[in-house]
Amino acid sequence: MPNIALLNNVEHKDLRVITRRGARYGDRQMAAVTFPAEFRDVQACYPIVFRKTTDGLGFEPVALFGFHEEENLFLDGERWDAAYLPMMVERLPFLIGGSGSELMVHIDLDSPRVSRADGEAVFMPHGGNSDFLERNSSLLLAIHRGLQQTPALLAALLQHELLESFVLDVELNDGSQNRLAGFHTINEDKLAALGADAVAALHRAGHLQAIYMVLASLSNFRLLIDRKNAAHA
Structure with missing residues (x-):
């Protein structure tokens, strides 16, 4: 259970954040939420698919790291083996919250990344923000703005019935069977059948x-399968 607190330089003056990657720091996750402004970077490394939101009322795009819960095929000890780290992973343990129109940085104090002895200092000795915190504040703002683009994209996809569920069955080199289900992708036939006005509006x-x-990101399923085979070898 997260322990979310509004970050301040009095109570949290000695906090540090461990930036190493690894399962013990919470990186053993199957997917992370992404957003349209990040798609160009994400698609270079990961499949982008859509999953139902936790309330079951909508969808959200995610970058996929594995085929089942708590599987991250990009983790190699304390190294994330990809050229790009999705923003929703990079920003941890920080979150952004609002009070009226003002956005403020929060932190999960129970995150395994939070320390008082190891990692990057959050505040300077005399209370000012460290460069590390400033970078993460900019990252959180980019995420906040990026997530605001998602509802319009999803509304357009649903309007044109462009989302379809899919099942991916994979037989690994060792003969074991794996199935990825519960996700949606773009229906290419319906996309190709759209009229000129609809395409222009999109x-x-x-x-x-x-x-x-x-x-374009779906070609990364082949690379994900290769990683799965390597993990089973």
Whole structure:
């Protein structure tokens, strides 16, 4: 259970954050939420798919790291073996919260990344923000703004019935069977059948590029399967 607190330089003056990667720091996760402004970077390394939100009422795009819960095929000891680290992973243990129109940085004090002896200092000795905190504050703001783009993209996908569920069955080199289910992707046939007006509207709204980034990312399933085979070897 997270222990979320508003970050301040009095109670948290000695806090440090461990930036190493690894399962013991919470990186053993199957997926992380992403957003349209990040799709270009994410699609270079990971499949982008859509999953139902926890309330079951909508969808959210995620970068996929494995085929089942608590599997991250990009973890190699204390190294994340990919050229790009998704923002929702990089920002941990920080979160952004609001009070009216003001956005403020929060921290999960129970995160295994939080320490008073190891890692990057959050505050300077005399109370000012460290460069590390400033970088993470900028990262949180980029995430906040990026997530605000997602509802419009999802509304457009649902309007044109472009989301479809899929099941991926994988037989590994050792003969074991693996199935990925419960996710959605872009229906390419319906996308190709859209009329010129609908395509132009998607383009004007900036959604068309995001859609094609999602489709381009699906080639990374082959790389994910290769990683799965290597892990089983």
